[in-house]
Amino acid sequence: MTDHKPTLIECAMRYGTGMGLLWAFKFMLFPLGLRIPFLQLLFIVLTLGVPIVGYVFAKKFRVRYCNNVLNFSRAFLFTIFMYMFASMFVAVVHYMYFRFIDGGFIFEAYQGIINQLKEGAGSELIPTIELLQTNIDLLAGLTPLQFTFQLVSSNVTWGMLMALPTALLIMRKEKKQ
Template sequence: MTPDRPIGIQEHAMRFGTYMGIFWIIKFIFLPLGFKIPLLQLLFILGTLFVPILGYLYARKFRNTYCNGTIPFFRAFIFTVCMYVFAAMLAAVGHYLYFRFIDQGFLFDMYRQQLNEAKAMLQGELATSIDQLMLAFDTIASLSPIQLTFQLITQNVFYGILLALPTGLLVMKYKK
């Protein structure tokens, strides 16, 4: 980077996306551990709910620190989308490593076990719905680690784009 060139939106999105991606990896660690320690499952859920708040905080910091306190909607939207894309790419590395080397079917087995327990308590249409859900889980469980990773990265980018819309609206600020 040359001293006369200001840092662009992409570099800032990479930086904040890295922070977000690290947060997602740490949050993801709580998912399988939560089957053994329920408090960690709660932390996973709370971490997931905190993601849009963290995205807003990062976008606001970008606006206030690097954009002199003003940012149009489209620039805020693009920054937020890029940030989520970079976070999803980093989290994908963690997802792949987990599913390739650590999981060995644990996560899907635990979900199947919970669904079987729920099915045993239910009757009629609800039990049929659980059977359909179990078929969907079997399909997902049959994916390779790389296929699961691509599925998760696509999902994270999609939700990132959806979250970027309200974040862009909340962060935008024009000169008075």
Template sequence: MPTDKPITLQEHAMRFGTFMGIFWIFKFIFLPLGFTIPLLQLLFVLLTLFVPVLGYIYVRKFRNTYCNGEISFFRAFLFTLYMYLFAALLAAVAHYVYFRFIDQGFLADSYLQQLESIKASAQGEMVSSIDQLIQAFDTISSLTPLQLTFQLIFQNIFYGILLAIPTGLVAMKQKKRF
């Protein structure tokens, strides 16, 4: 028996968040590969910079397709926030699998090697700054895969909140009144 229940904002955000999460997983693949093929690291950065653009595209599509071309700032903000939340949860599964079964310390070791090589040619204040970064990466490398995954979830949600504000402002569109 079909129901005529309208699909909610959360359900649409979940759908678009799934697409965003798949995109995040795809781009995450380029992060570790970028240490052996530097062009892939550049691709990772470019895809990361594309995330807010993709978020805007999704909220605009939601506005035009499901909201009759108009959406308030709060509704656009909420949709974007939910979308990033659902994307973060999906990407967290891939992050956990990667850090638990695949990484074995590769990312932290790679960053530490790069920092050590930079430190060798650094002078003055730069050396102490690099030492601080090395200590931070030592701390990060001591985290369990589950702790790393939760750290990335919270980071993605935090940046999602920050990105939802300008996205909501740019995507909002009110009915023109004459």
């Protein structure tokens, strides 16, 4: 029997699932963080840690499956696919949350924040608050599926942006002897 060496896509799916689990946990902190400030801080810290986790996963891929040699194009493809699969994984969580759990909670919380800003804001901030109100109203009018697609699009875009520096840091040429 021969040993099966996983393909780049298979590895990206595995690591993307791990990243998706992190994103799902992180997402659960977001609505809770609207009520408990410490959880909002934890959400922000985990969000800032996503590129670090992406780097660690890409490095593990290089060491485990590529004999510690990885050119830029394979590193770039791996990281793009990893973030894409993570986005697809967390999209299911996003949809289930907005379809079955949220019930408008997030938008009501933001509306409360906007109302507080309106009460305490000076006249110079009114146009900014009105723009914020327009954007919140626009997002609140989306269906759970539309909002999920919006989040997937955002996650894939950020993943592509993070893939470039990650690939540059991860690539390693074969040492000549």
